[in-house]
Amino acid sequence: MFEYIIYALSIAMIYAIMALMVHLQFGLCGVLNFGIAGFCAIGAYSVAILGKLGYPFFLGLLVGIILCGILGFLIGKPLSHLSPDYLFVVTLAFGEIVRELTISEEWLTGGIRGIYPISNPLSFLPAYDIIYMIILLALLSALVVYSMKLKTSPFGKLMIGIRDNPLICEYIGKNVARTRLTIFILGSMITGIAGSLYAPLMGMVNPSQFSPIIAFTTVICLIVGGKEKALGAVVGALLLVFGVIYLFDFLPIPIIQYYKLVFSSLRYVIFGAILILFLRFRPKGLLG
Amino acid sequence: MLFEPLIQGLMVSGPLVIAAIGFTLIFKLDRVMNIAYAEFMTIPAYLTLVFTSAGFDFIISFVLSILAMGAIAIGLYWIFFDGLIKRGASIITLIITSVGLSFVLRNIINAIFTGAARGIPFASETIFQIGEVSFTNLQVVSLISTILIMFGTHFLLKSTKIGREIRAVADSRSLCAIDGISAGRVDSFVWFLSGVYGGFAGVLIAAFGSLSPNLGWNTIIFLIAVVIAGGLGNVYGAMIMGIILIEVQTAITYFLSTEYGFIVAFVVLILTVALRPKGLLGGR
Numbered sequence: 403m404f405e406y407i408i409y410a411l412s413i414a415m416i417y418a419i420m421a422l423m424v425h426l427q428f429g430l431c432g433v434l435n436f437g438i439a440g441f442c443a444i445g446a447y448s449v450a451i452l453g454k455l456g457y458p459f460f461l462g463l464l465v466g467i468i469l470c471g472i473l474g475f476l477i478g479k480p481l482s483h484l485s486p487d488y489l490f491v492v493t494l495a496f497g498e499i500v501r502e503l504t505i506s507e508e509w510l511t512g513g514i515r516g517i518y519p520i521s522n523p524l525s526f527l528p529a530y531d532i533i534y535m536i537i538l539l540a541l542l543s544a545l546v547v548y549s550m551k552l553k554t555s556p557f558g559k560l561m562i563g564i565r566d567n568p569l570i571c572e573y574i575g576k577n578v579a580r581t582r583l584t585i586f587i588l589g590s591m592i593t594g595i596a597g598s599l600y601a602p603l604m605g606m607v608n609p610s611q612f613s614p615i616i617a618f619t620t621v622i623c624l625i626v627g628g629k630e631k632a633l634g635a636v637v638g639a640l641l642l643v644f645g646v647i648y649l650f651d652f653l654p655i656p657i658i659q660y661y662k663l664v665f666s667s668l669r670y671v672i673f674g675a676i677l678i679l680f681l682r683f684r685p686k687g688l689l690g
Numbered sequence: 691m692l693f694e695p696l697i698q699g700l701m702v703s704g705p706l707v708i709a710a711i712g713f714t715l716i717f718k719l720d721r722v723m724n725i726a727y728a729e730f731m732t733i734p735a736y737l738t739l740v741f742t743s744a745g746f747d748f749i750i751s752f753v754l755s756i757l758a759m760g761a762i763a764i765g766l767y768w769i770f771f772d773g774l775i776k777r778g779a780s781i782i783t784l785i786i787t788s789v790g791l792s793f794v795l796r797n798i799i800n801a802i803f804t805g806a807a808r809g810i811p812f813a814s815e816t817i818f819q820i821g822e823v824s825f826t827n828l829q830v831v832s833l834i835s836t837i838l839i840m841f842g843t844h845f846l847l848k849s850t851k852i853g854r855e856i857r858a859v860a861d862s863r864s865l866c867a868i869d870g871i872s873a874g875r876v877d878s879f880v881w882f883l884s885g886v887y888g889g890f891a892g893v894l895i896a897a898f899g900s901l902s903p904n905l906g907w908n909t910i911i912f913l914i915a916v917v918i919a920g921g922l923g924n925v926y927g928a929m930i931m932g933i934i935l936i937e938v939q940t941a942i943t944y945f946l947s948t949e950y951g952f953i954v955a956f957v958v959l960i961l962t963v964a965l966r967p968k969g970l971l972g973g974r
Contacts (some may be wrong), residue, residue, distance in 0.1 A: 434782055436789075480964035487723055487781045488922075488963065491914045494725070494789075495956055498911050502952045614907075618793055621786065667801040674794035678770060681779075681787050 408531050410648035412603055415538040417643045419596040420616075421624040421635035422545050423589040428621075429629035430558060431585045432565030433486045436617050437477070437493030440500035441470045441590045443612035445597025447504060450517040450607045459523035463598045467591050474590030475583070482582040489586070497614055504609045516608025520601050538599065542636070545592070549632040561585060615670065619643065622677045628687030637688060642673070694823045699940035700933065701829035702898060704836035705891040707932035709909065710916045711843055712887030714928045717917070719860050719880045721781055722771060725788040727913070728906030729795035730885050731892030734759040735810065735901050736803060738893050742811050756889030763885025764878045766791065772877070792907070799903045807902040810893065832894050839887065840929050847925065852879055915955040919962040921969025931970055 420438055428434040435441075448466035449459060477496060481489045504511045511517065524530040524537075552558045560581055563571045568578050601607050619642065627638025647669070680687065713727050724730075734755040741751030770791055774784055816824045847853040859866050859876045866873055896905060916935055920927030939954045962969060 428782070432780075432782065434786070477960065480960065480967070484963070484967055485781065487785055488918060490782065490785055491723055491725075491918065492959060492963070495911045495914050495959065499952050499956050506950075618789065621789075625786070663804070664801050667797040670797040671794050671801070674790040674792075674797070677790035678787055678794075681783055681790070682773065685779075685783065 414644035418639035440497035442597035445594035446601040470594030518606030628689030703936035704832035709891035710928035712884035730888030731906035734889030735896035759889035927971035
């Protein structure tokens with residue numbers, strides 16, 4: 403039970419990091435990157451593939467960050483000039499395509515079976531899962547502090563201006579496209595890091611882990627928590643990922659265990675309903 | 691020869707073109723990129739399955755399902771989108787709402803029918819041959835109905851009263867309110883039509899291949915490529931791009947492998963956006 407809680411909290415923190423990136427891109431700058439599952443998968447598979455070839459974890463992490471940066475640039479460059487809804491649907495397609503590739507390129511990714519086992523880089527330490535969680539917590543806290551600083555910096559003010567009125571920012575001589583591109587690439591890279599950290603936690607990677615459900619859950623966490631607050635991402639992830647997904651699965655209620663498949667579908671019905679209700683009646687989220 | 695797959699490609703590009711027209715109609719009117727359109731394709735396909743297993747004839751079930759989808763689409767518009775649009779919600783809010791709706795509908799289908807792949811009970815048979823290429827009744831029906839829908843939509847938008855009203859509301863909602871054009875009626879009509887088109891496409895796709903809860907979601911990626919590369923909000927761009935994309939994809943999968951269909955669609959999409967941001971025929 404204790405180990406399970408540590409594990410669930412670690413997963414929630416991974417989601418919180420990704421939701422924080424959505425906060426920076428969408429909450430502040432108004433560009434919504436829905437390719438979260440794709441970037442996350444690239445980070446995770448980099449660690450897994452290089453780990454299988456005998457390279458250390460940090461090399462995989464680094465390769466993942468660089469790949470996400472390059473892809474973020476290639477996708478973001480043409481789209482940052484256009485209205486943000488283009489970026490949304492194109493990144494949505496991107497996430498699906500990465501998953502299709504992880505299924506079809508069997509020589510590299512192990513196809514539908516994926517790659518396992520992935521050992522934890524800290525596995526030589528005693529109680530390494532707790533230490534891993536503390537490292538995640540430290541990274542998350544650092545990113546939260548950074549996001550808060552960024553929000554009040556001139557760059558953050560510019561982002562908020564672009565979100566609220568891109569035309570005016572254009573008129574006063576600000577480079578709207580470059581600002582959008584910068585935050586998009588930053589978000590893509592850190593989502594890649596979250597993916598790299600997710601892989602050892604699961605102990606394996608396979609295509610079904612990186613379905614659009616990841617992007618969907620991340621966006622809901624942020625919307626529920628409050629999209630304009632850095633802490634909103636953390637609150638949302640704790641509430642939904644830790645609270646609803648993991649603890650709900652663990653409840654010893656026989657009917658839930660018996661109808662597990664139906665309930666896992668119904669969970670996303672409820673999540674979708676929560677998302678729609680929040681957007682309609684409380685668009686600023688719990689923290690407001 | 692490459693010629694044969696290209697002809698076959700033209701035959702099966704129909705559903706994508708029809709779906710692209712439906713998707714574009716909603717965008718043209720409401721500026722919503724309706725990701726829940728994926729389920730506008732999946733739901734009627736499952737309804738057809740339900741009706742046929744209840745003993746109805748295939749054609750009757752087909753018509754009933756797509757009309758039902760039209761009605762469902764009207765309902766979804768009034769429940770989920772009308773309030774947001776009237777309140778002046780941002781485009782992104784509308785898209786996220788549609789994504790949420792898409793997940794809700796897909797998972798309801800998942801919970802009822804499970805994720806297993808099924809077949810639509812439709813007897814596909816070869817009806818004629820030209821040289822080595824054989825055509826099934828389904829391909830011919832798909833091609834003919836696509837052409838009819840393309841010209842029908844063109845006629846509807848250009849030459850009828852409701853078509854003029856659609857274009858007027860798409861241009862300016864407030865001006866239409868002054869002129870006494872009921873935007874609500876136009877909205878209902880367009881969402882109905884787009885639900886019917888989505889249903890038409892969905893049942894055809896299910897009949898060409900198989901039916902699973904992800905049918906629509908797998909198609910929506912191509913659909914996004916088609917409507918953006920064709921020029922967002924441009925019905926004719928969507929028609930032409932639907933055919934081009936399928937043909938390019940057919941040619942490439944002929945030389946490489948079928949698994950790269952998605953990638954081709956995505957590369958075409960990124961290239962068009964980079965080189966010609968307004969799409970093939972220009973949009974918005």
